[in-house]
Amino acid sequence: MGKYDNIFNSQEKSEQVLTPEEAVAAIAVVTAAADSSVEDVDAEDIAMILWEFEVFEEYSEEEISEVVYRLIGIAEDEGIGTLFNTANDFLSDELILDAFAAGVLMVIDEEQLIIPQAKTPLLKKLQQALDLEEEEAQEIIQEVIAAYEEAENEEYSDENETLLDSDLEAYESPLGNFIVPIPVESQRGGRVQHQEGVVGFSDDYGTLFRIDYYALTPEEEEEIESMGLEKYLQSVLIDKYVPQAISDNLPDAKVEQNEYLEETMDGAYFMLVNMPKGSTISKQENNGTATRMDAYRGLLSFFNGEFLYIVSYQRSYLEDETRGSLEEEAYHIKQNILGFVETIEFT
Known part of the structure; x- marks a missing residue:
């Protein structure tokens, strides 16, 4: 059995109902927990990252935190694979790329602005499970990196730029x-x-x-x-x-x-x-x-x-x-x- 088969090849599904946006957040939780355990996932960190994500622009910080805690609860009670299958069922076609981007956000090295080599197999499995082409996945990865770089440059500019x-x-x-x-x-x-x-x-x-x-x-x-x-x-x-x-x-x-x-x-x-x-x-x-x-x-x-x-x-x-x-x-x-x-x- 492959390292992530228990997540992406699981047949189990929850009876919980998710909105398409919650399904995106669920992919973030799954990716964050894939190499450790659900207990090690920091709900507030995930919520803080997702709050700046365009998909959740209509959500307050408190609402996103509640969503993330709920999703972690599903993963703890029913398993990470179950949460992934449930999320995949409720993802709309328009948000599949956003779901992959949410996964990328969970593994990117924010200091080096790269995907750590150890996380590459996980992203590859997620890409395949979401039925994304390689070109689509690479474009999303580069967009996420570019967004971090732009935000970093804006922060740098505020403190060190002279017009x-x-x-x-x-x-x-x-x-x-x-x-x-x-x-x-x-x-x-x-x-x-x-x-x-x-x-x-x-x-x-x-x-x-x-x-x-x-x-x-x-x-x-x-x-x-x-x-x-x-x-x-x-x-x-x-x-x-x-x-x-x-x-x-x-x-x-x-x-x-x-x-x-x-x-x-x-x-x-x-x-x-x-x-x-x-x-x-x-x-x-x-x-x-x-x-x-x-x-x-x-x-x-x-x-x-x-x-x-x-x-x-x-x-x-x-x-x-x-x-x-x-x-x-x-x-x-x-x-x-x-x-x-x-x-x-x-x-």
Whole structure:
């Protein structure tokens, strides 16, 4: 018997009646309890997550809590498999995708914004039990991750964002290691987002310049000496930066071009990343939903003083916009980065 057969292959059904919305909440409870036990499920945590879910916009916090406690009671008395079958019976066709999304919400790693590998088999079983195609399931997973990312960015923006005005002309690093003229304009919705070790400049038209900077440790200096400058700068981007800053949130992102620039900053490494649906701006669909636009991001890693820098420039593409060849796009993006780096005053 497979690990989740007692849940998704059970034939038992409850006599309890559920609304379609309660059936969605029941899928959340089932998913939350699948790898532990019903007793370990935190009803208030589930209720808090579901309360922000669009399906439950007509529910109060108290009403959602009552629903979740009731569903947990069914699972305790009659079994998780029974609760799943009952939920599946009362799910309307319009809410099947929402039910899967509720399951995804229960297993997503909110800090890393990924589905933990250990939870992948559970989601696969849920997908099959709800009779969802692989493409549908992956779209839902990406939408949930994007929603978390957007909420995180909004929270980050509230605390660390400065909308530009005509008096703000330059940004100075809190560590005093560089000063840079701000490359976006207030008239275009320019803004500065910053936190420890990173500053980004963006606007409402999809422009994004970003500077990540890291003070070198003695261990890293030894690693550079051992590997050599070119290989170290390449490995920083391929093995660390791209997986953590891009691929974790955009699994379809792909490195398209690598180039070592020996004459730039005494040695720098350029990389071009293709980011489907990875833009900072979205397009509005006919059904009212927003979909992120495609983008290319160029990255340049180099050293200056006691710091490693990764400077990036992102270009977004309108749906009807004609792109140049990969070589042409890479060239223009690289020139934008190099031009931006020339404006930075390292101190």
